[in-house]
Amino acid sequence: MVYHHHHYGLNSIYTQAKRGGQSPLFAITFGFMAGLKSFLYGVAPILRVSPAALYERQRALVNIGVLETTTGRGPGSGVPFTAENVAAILISLLAADSLSKVDKCVADLCGAPPVVLVPARIYRHNWVKGGKPTFRSDVGRLLAGQRPIWNSDHNFKLDSFFEIRVTRPWRGQLVNSAGVPFDYFPSGDVDEAMVGLSISITAAIERGMLSELITFTKGALSQIEAGEND
Secondary structure (H helix, E strand, O other), X not given: OOOOOOHHHHHHHHHHHHOOOOOHHHHHXXXXXXXXXXXXXXXXHHHOOOHHHHHHHHHHHHHOOOOOOEOOOOXXXXXXOXXXXXXXXXXXXXXXXXXXXXXXXXXXXXOOOEOOOOOHHHHHHHHHHOOOXXXXXXXXXXXXXXXXXXXXXXXXXXXXXXXXXXXXXOEEEEEEOOOOXXXXXXXXXXXXXXXXXXXXXXXXXXXXXXXXXXXXXXXXXXXXXXXXXX
């Protein structure tokens, strides 16, 4: 089902963001409130999901400890808008068909470390040095228009990442233009074996939608940064 959303003129915000323009309402919505809930109203048409459904995802992720809220009332309270928090929402959409399935498995997948075929000692050193990247943090960096930290191939261009995938049970992937996946397993060899021995289900955000998500997220982040610098 394609969801058409006109609340607060956010479709026009999205259109201007795609064209590289800056809408005053876009700045008001994100630059001053800087809340994830406000962002979800704008991104809902891209995901073809209602804002209410996305907000329920947010609440479910708060309940299992994946998202943290700031205390108080009014602007600045609630779950802050960050690329990593958006990434958690997307991962939950791919990993769970319904709210009842947003559980510890989704939390573990968000925190899944990347898989790189190097000796364990080198892996641990590079992983810690890189800030202990996870599936969630690397998806967040991709949405923010940055290179995923763990990607050690310096010839890899940002636009070479065409797909975000989640396989149940449990594997996250960032996929390049050649179809080569970068894997993230919550429990390492255990989950890798489970995927290989199970009838698996894979959900993906593919090239067209991913491009729109990156454009929209970068636009929102730039408005917040501009507001903070004023």
